[in-house]
Amino acid sequence: xxxxxxxxxxxxxxxxxxxxxxxxxxxxxxxxxxxxxxxxxxxxxxxxxxxxxxxxxxxxxxxxxxxxxxxxxxxxxxxxxxxxxxxxxxxxxxxxxxxxxxxxxxxxxxxxxxxxxxx
Amino acid sequence: xxxxxxxxxxxxxxxxxxxxxxxxxxxxxxxxxxxxxxxxxxxxxxxxxxxxxxxxxxxxxxxxxxxxxxxxxxxxxxxxxxxxxxxxxxxxxxxxxxxxxxxxxxxxxxxx
Numbered sequence: 001x002x003x004x005x006x007x008x009x010x011x012x013x014x015x016x017x018x019x020x021x022x023x024x025x026x027x028x029x030x031x032x033x034x035x036x037x038x039x040x041x042x043x044x045x046x047x048x049x050x051x052x053x054x055x056x057x058x059x060x061x062x063x064x065x066x067x068x069x070x071x072x073x074x075x076x077x078x079x080x081x082x083x084x085x086x087x088x089x090x091x092x093x094x095x096x097x098x099x100x101x102x103x104x105x106x107x108x109x110x111x112x113x114x115x116x117x118x119x
Numbered sequence: 120x121x122x123x124x125x126x127x128x129x130x131x132x133x134x135x136x137x138x139x140x141x142x143x144x145x146x147x148x149x150x151x152x153x154x155x156x157x158x159x160x161x162x163x164x165x166x167x168x169x170x171x172x173x174x175x176x177x178x179x180x181x182x183x184x185x186x187x188x189x190x191x192x193x194x195x196x197x198x199x200x201x202x203x204x205x206x207x208x209x210x211x212x213x214x215x216x217x218x219x220x221x222x223x224x225x226x227x228x229x230x231x
Contacts, residue, residue, distance in 0.1 A: 004161070043162075043207070043221035056218065090161055107152065108219065110161030 003027040006091050006111035013081065014119050021076040021114045023091030030096050032074040033108065034066060037088040049074060050096070081118045088113045123151075123208040123222035131228040138195040140225040142208030143188075151184060152209045152219065153193050162207065165193075198229045 004025045013019050025032065034046040048056035049068040063085075065077040074091055090113045094106035126141045142151070150169045154162040168175045168184045168191065175182045181194040195202055205226050209219040 006161075040223070042223045045218060045220075048218065088159065092162075107164045107167060108162075109164065110154075112161045113159070115159065 004091060004093055004109050004111035006089075006114050008114060009112065010115045010117075012117045012119065013078070015081060015083070017081075018077070018079040020078065021089055021091075021116075023074040023076075023111055025072055025074075025091075025093040025109070025111075027093055027109060029093040029109070030071050031094045031106070032068060032071070033092040033094075034074065034076055035090040035092065037090055037113070038086075043090070047076075078116075081116075083118050086116055086118045088115050123210045123220060125206065125208055125222045125225040127225060128223070129226045129228070131230065132198055134198060134200055134229055134231050136198055136229075138198050138202070138227055138229070140193045140206050140227070142191045142193070142210075142222060144191075144208075144210045145189065148186075148210045150211060151182075151191050153180075153182060153191075154207045154209060154221075156205045156207065156224070158204075165206075195227075198227075200229050200231045203227060203229045 007022045030051050032049045036044045036046055045058050046060045047066045052068050063080050067075040091111040092108040094108045123142050123144045132138050148170055150167055152167045153165045155165055156162045166177045166180055166182050168182050179196045184191045205224040207221050207224040209221045211219055
């Protein structure tokens with residue numbers, strides 16, 4: 001629907017498991033983002049990648065490990081998570097996340113999210 | 120601290136009525152964007168208004184921006200049941216390195 005896909009859509013994992021979330025964008029964008037959305041809280045920016053380089057790590061615990069092998073793919077590797085990490089994890093992309101050339105902050109295009117439950 | 124904050128937190132109206140949601144923010148911005156999210160899904164961009172603009176329209180949507188009051192409003196006219204969703208404003212505070220900061224959102228319910 002928006003050119004950004006995420007898999008899996010739902011994930012249930014134990015605290016000792018290792019899993020990965022995948023995001024792919026088909027829009028030719030150069031910036032990709034991970035957000036965490038918990039109930040009753042604002043959307044929290046976790047990581048930003050511009051042209052495959054990480055440009056933002058918003059004090060995210062090391063049990064979340066992002067990977068961006070190219071501008072179209074973004075992963076979030078999960079290990080030894082806590083129950084409070086249960087949330088909707090949203091991936092987004094934008095044309096350029098650095099506002100180069102005096103551009104406005106870009107519109108972001110979101111994927112449908114992965115609903116993560118940590119038991 | 121949180122940049123954008125929507126008001127009210129929840130709004131329930133009848134189909135055909137207009138819905139108005141407000142957003143307040145704290146620091147100077149380059150632009151302000153409104154997004155919609157259907158339950159458990161990703162956000163969809165609705166409209167962007169720049170700091171030098173006062174009003175913008177897109178279909179049944181009207182957005183206003185008052186930089187002196189650091190506030191914006193989103194008006195949805197002739198609402199439909201399909202408009203039921205959460206609505207978020209997002210701002211990029213100047214000096215934020217073009218990051219967006221989202222509010223908690225307004226949950227709009229349009230009853231048929």
